[in-house]
Amino acid sequence: MSLTESSASEIAQSASLASRRLATLSSDSRNEALTVLHAALSDERDYILQANARDVALATQAAENGELSQSVLKRLDLSRPGKYDDMLQGILSVRDLEDPVGRVTMRTLLDDDLVLERVTCPLGVLLIIFEARPEVIANIAALAIKSANAAILKGGKESTESFIAIAEVISAALSKTEIPIPAVQLVKTRDIVSSLLAQDTLIDLVIPRGSNELVRYVKDNTKIPVLGHADGLCSAYLHSDADVSTAVKVIVDSKTDYPAACNALETLLVHENVLESVLPAVAEALLAKGVSLRCDQASKKALTKTLPPAKAALLQDSVDQDYNTEFLDLVLALKTVPSQALELSAVQSAIAHVNAHSSKHTDIIITTSREVAETFMAGVDSAGVYWNASTRFADGMRYGFGTEVGISTNKIHTRGPVGLEGLTIYKYLIRGQGHVAADYAGLPGSKKWKHQKLDIVP
Amino acid sequence: MSLTESSASEIAQSASLASRRLATLSSDSRNEALTVLHAALSDERDYILQANARDVALATQAAENGELSQSVLKRLDLSRPGKYDDMLQGILSVRDLEDPVGRVTMRTLLDDDLVLERVTCPLGVLLIIFEARPEVIANIAALAIKSANAAILKGGKESTESFIAIAEVISAALSKTEIPIPAVQLVKTRDIVSSLLAQDTLIDLVIPRGSNELVRYVKDNTKIPVLGHADGLCSAYLHSDADVSTAVKVIVDSKTDYPAACNALETLLVHENVLESVLPAVAEALLAKGVSLRCDQASKKALTKTLPPAKAALLQDSVDQDYNTEFLDLVLALKTVPSQALELSAVQSAIAHVNAHSSKHTDIIITTSREVAETFMAGVDSAGVYWNASTRFADGMRYGFGTEVGISTNKIHTRGPVGLEGLTIYKYLIRGQGHVAADYAGLPGSKKWKHQKLDIVP
Structure with a gap:
């Protein structure tokens, strides 16, 4: 050694x-x-x-x-x-x-005088x-x-x-x-x-x-469990019924409040029906903040038609890699979501895109429909999924944890902003009086389990 | 590929x-x-x-x-x-x-109409x-x-x-x-x-x-998290004030109820003061069940003195490796714990042995002192630590989980017997109404966090 x-x-x-x-x-x-x-x-x-x-x-x-x-x-x-x-x-x-x-x-009463505690x-x-x-x-x-x-x-x-x-x-x-x-x-x-x-x-x-x-x-380089996220590739999906002012506020904040943060927005998915109605206001507000927009064909076409020419001239074409990139900068990738594709509804296509491209950190939906929002929140496999709220809320202090140990994109142990609780695990304690397992063998005359949930206040 | x-x-x-x-x-x-x-x-x-x-x-x-x-x-x-x-x-x-x-x-009210849910x-x-x-x-x-x-x-x-x-x-x-x-x-x-x-x-x-x-x-051979225990090396510590009948019942059950199980006892630590009082009854009961006892010098000496010669003849000498071995058979390693060693009390020596040799599965103490038991339960770093109860209780059905997915000796996510809960994690959902993080920047005039714990019943 x-x-x-x-x-x-x-x-x-x-x-x-x-x-x-x-x-x-x-x-x-x-x-x-x-x-x-x-x-x-x-x-x-x-x-x-x-x-x-x-x-x-x-x-x-x-x-x-x-x-x-x-x-x-x-x-x-x-x-x-x-x-x-x-x-x-x-x-x-x-x-x-x-x-x-x-x-x-x-705390469970396993049997008389035999208490299990976690x-x-x-x-x-x-x-x-x-x-x-x-x-x-x-x-x-x-x-x-x-x-x-x-x-x-x-x-x-x-x-x-x-x-x-x-x-x-x-x-x-x-x-x-x-x-x-x-x-x-x-x-x-x-x-x-x-x-x-x-x-x-x-x-x-x-x-x-x-x-x-x-x-x-x-x-x-380790077999020890790691608490941390290598990437924060957060997405927003703008549904067909999105309220314009909510969309502008939430998306501008998500992208520009602190672009270098892991909870900053990197990809904007837009329902095709709102390319010319809701999106232009969002795009103008982002451009005014100096954000470069990398657009797919449909969104670029719609914005070119609706934005003043000087603004439209700033639009860029996206490449595939943009939808897998954490820019950490004033850059946003835009992608159009068809209202129906194969057998998927628009929200299902958006969910599929997010699950395939995001880093399971934080993803949001802008919609006025509770039903659509709940579908998105159930379907997206990320540590945080928000409805009509900025990605930037993904933070231990903002969650009210008092401190933040880190943000986890793991799927086990802890997920999302981690407070002190993430530095703990549990053990099971049993206090008995000479109890043995053979007495509960399930034979005639065996003792029976009580398995009674006890109050967790001592 | x-x-x-x-x-x-x-x-x-x-x-x-x-x-x-x-x-x-x-x-x-x-x-x-x-x-x-x-x-x-x-x-x-x-x-x-x-x-x-x-x-x-x-x-x-x-x-x-x-x-x-x-x-x-x-x-x-x-x-x-x-x-x-x-x-x-x-x-x-x-x-x-x-x-x-x-x-x-x-469920936390972050601010009006802004609710965080896990x-x-x-x-x-x-x-x-x-x-x-x-x-x-x-x-x-x-x-x-x-x-x-x-x-x-x-x-x-x-x-x-x-x-x-x-x-x-x-x-x-x-x-x-x-x-x-x-x-x-x-x-x-x-x-x-x-x-x-x-x-x-x-x-x-x-x-x-x-x-x-x-x-x-x-x-x-994987980077995927693994739920499972490779070893179940469980120990019992017989303290100086242990009740004889409790010791006999619990240790015999732990060792012989199902010797091939991961929650079977493999090592018995014995306080030096009870080598000639409590231990002989335990040893006789184990020998009567066909258990081979692998003893350190002090315990062999004491048992040779106290057991009938025919029984004493069955005693074996332990080697170091026995204290790191999961026998999964009718074999038990015995080790004497000095009442005071260096600056450690007997229970502290027992804790140190368990933490160094056990597989963090389940370890138990036999004592009539609540204080000693609590010291042992706090000090032993295992998924299960029991007082006057058999190691064999480490089991999802016995814990009342209804089913057992496995037993985990990991230190993160799940520990001990794992029920359905171990196959879940959580996500954080926020439902807002266009809320943005910039409004809570901590500047004069900024909105204030409420961080009010809400009832978790909807």
Whole structure:
């Protein structure tokens, strides 16, 4: 075994042991640790900002040499107004959320004095790989402690000095609490990531937070379950009865509120009957916001006929690949949906397109018909399906989860915006008095199961 | 692409399309289909039993040649008394379970006329790989239809004729219902399995039902999530205050009620203080049932001293590997737990042993102390942790789930015995009236989130 591998297994092993201790700590102990962590990061602000300044200085040079983008530089700088305070406040916000661990979600009387309980518990060990933003380490440490999971953290190399300083402060703070120090471990070298991804017996979940490339790399290189979405290819379907002002508002917001977000709109499906009635107003509003429209033949023809020539001149022709592309930019692919095709109604064709092309993130329908909306919501296989509401609502804070661990396009465990609950699983507890299975063998004279649902309040 | 691959992708593609249609069918449609399926299998009993008889004839020959075990032969035979009727009854039992799909599990008022709902929905496409027992195909078809999932089925080669006959009857029955025929597909050739395991964009869950080798093969050869446990290495810890009669009853049942089951006991940890008090009665009862005891030095010494010489002569010495072995037989590994070791109390040492050696299936403690029991239940990271109750209770029917899809030793999605619920996930639906995210930007004059929990009854 190479030095790196042994080291990755040591890290995972100590995290696993720490996770078992964490799992037995009370809610109060974990919350108290977050208070201590908050105080320490507050006290050591100068020390951490000095370390961050060294990262920023190096990154500024790299940006000047054209080796680093201005946006990475901007995200790196913890001294920007409000940023450090937001990081501190985030820790207290997480502390004040409901405890996701130890909740009884099922209680069944199997027989007299034999009670089955399902109780939420932490997953165990999380591996979180994220890019430049240095404040994420504090946020993730808080989420892990709150949910009683151990966390192994690997941040982007541009934030190295900031991470080391913050990790030092976190470790020193944890040493004053009941949380075992290896519950939060920082990994500094990039080489170790692939070895950590091989620790599938000790690490329970990987959370990559960053670019699509990062998420894809992680998904392709581990057997550990991954929480994350590589793509957010969201679609909207404009039905034949869509209200014009609803369509304009919702589609413009979905596309332009934050085009680089995973919940931004990328494809607009339009019922052929509204190509010349509803679509032109939507297209004009989008063009006014600087959106490039990549149209199929029918939609281009209709818009060319209905839009002022100067606007129509901006229209582009779509190619097949546009309907599989997450533009993350002010570009939108348009496609016409026939009112009837083969044996499919328009809404069924729209559903089929979405299920074949979208990334199962969030898709919406604009219609005034409840029936059509319900058909679309049942038929589309995505984490979020909305009726007359913007795709941009797909977000943990907006859903009211208090925090967002990530957005999942998986089909198992968690789907869509993930709150603290996504970092938990459950275990079944039985409390008996010497009960044995042989007594319930179904023979004459055997004991009978009661299987009586009990209240879940103790 | 080879012929096999293209065929696997066609199967998965048609299953995926069928799954989308299934997901939109009402509970009544799915239940009605199960009634039709039941009637068809009942009507075609002779046809199916004839096909089964051909399988049995071939298998009998193979058994005579020593190429097949008697137990496989026995499981193959659908004409054994009650077996066919049980299969039929199983379909009706599944039909009569609560619908796992379409249940609202969260409802939040985000703002006026903007409601977020979390609704359970099917996973999509299941791939089920199972061994000889031919009745499983009817059981699985029923579970899939009930939970609105499409199923691709691959059975063991010994049951080929039976499977083909049953699958024919199922397809003919489904053609009279709203269920699309490709919702249940039988795969006949073994070669295709590895190609199906590669269809991770179309298949949502693999359920291997059979030997540990099968489960391990599947887990090692797919990126699709797998529901199943390769091992059931269950442990019991006998604490210093354990009641003798409870210990004897529970441990004998755990070990001997059905030694080949995954929930049978494999390791017994014993507090050093009860080696000569509680353990001898337990050991005698186990020896009387024909259990071989593989003892560490301390437990062997204590038992040699306390048991009658004829019994003591049966004791064996354990080796390290015994504590990592799922014997699935009348063999039990014994290990002594010191009352204090390093800084660990006895229960902490027991927890550490279980977390390091067990397969996270089911582990139990025998103690009269609630406090010690709760420490053990919080500290052991297994799907089931019981106090004074047999490991053998780890079973979907015994838990009151009505059916058991499998037992999961995964840490995400589902854990322990899995009922129909494990074949579902959820989606988030939002119903709005043209709501857009830009209105909630947190600026002066922005709309405010209500985030008000609503009753989940409509």
